[in-house]
Each structure stands twice: as C-alpha cells, then as structure tokens.
Amino acid sequence: MVAIKQISLFVENKPRRMARVAKTLSNSGVNIRAMTIAEAGDFGVIRMVVDDPQKGYQVLHDEGFTVSETEVLAVEMKDIPGGLYEIVDSLGREGINIDYAYAFVTAKSERAMLIVRVDNLEGAKDVLTGVGIKLATKDELQKI
Secondary structure (H helix, E strand, O other), X not given: OOXXXXXXXXXXXXXXXXXXXXXXXXXXXXXXXXXXXXXXXXXXXXXXXXXXXXXXXXXXXXXXXXXXEEEEEEEEEOOOOOHHHHHHHHHXXXXXXXXEEEEEEEOOOOEEEEEEEEOOHHHHHHHHHHOOOOXXXXXXXXXX
C-alpha cells in the first residue's frame, strides 16, 4: 500500500494553540511537510503530514494534545488547469468518495501534490495508478 500517515489534532480555536503545536514538533526535530486547519466554532482540526509520523504523534500526545493517525494518499497532480479534475473525476466515476483533501505546490520539485482521504484507499490506489496518476510514498515526500 502506498498510503502515508497523517496526524490530526483536535484543538481549541484560541490564539497560540498552533504555535504550541509547531513548537512541540520543532523542539522534537519533526518537520511539517503539508498542513491544513479547519475551523469548527470553538475548536479546530489540524491535519498534517510530517516527516516522522510516529515521533510526531508521540510528542504531541505526550504534550497533552488530542491526536490521531489516519492513512491518506499523496497524489502527484499536474500543475495545470484540469490537474485536479483528472484525479477527482477518475475517483468519482468509480464511486470513490473524497472525505477531504488539501494540496500544495513545490518550487523545488515543480510538482503539485494532493493529500486526499478517501473512503476506499485500496480502490483509489488502483483507480489512480490504472489511469497513470502517480502516488507518492513517504520517502518521496521527504525530497519535496
């Protein structure tokens, strides 16, 4: 399986909460590779891909955060109009639902990456690779 680990945190939506998360990871030498924050009233969900998910999970847990791990896919996306459409249309035609996604573009590797949580990881992997879309591994994400 090409799935990668994503760390999710449930935190109060207050000043300095994200700073505490970032400092905890920084002090432990864990690098954030991709991140999104979703607001839900008084609380928020921080989702991130880090270079060492086990260590990141452990240090955040030890610091008292409500943290979980989820498997997601890192999908190489063409950085052109229609790049996202190609991915989501391929998944949708096969009945695979996208729970959430976030993307980033890297200047260093000149690639766009889509981090996606779907309701069928194995099916999504088969669909995307079947139409020639590349899935990135944890090691490949480290090079970005």
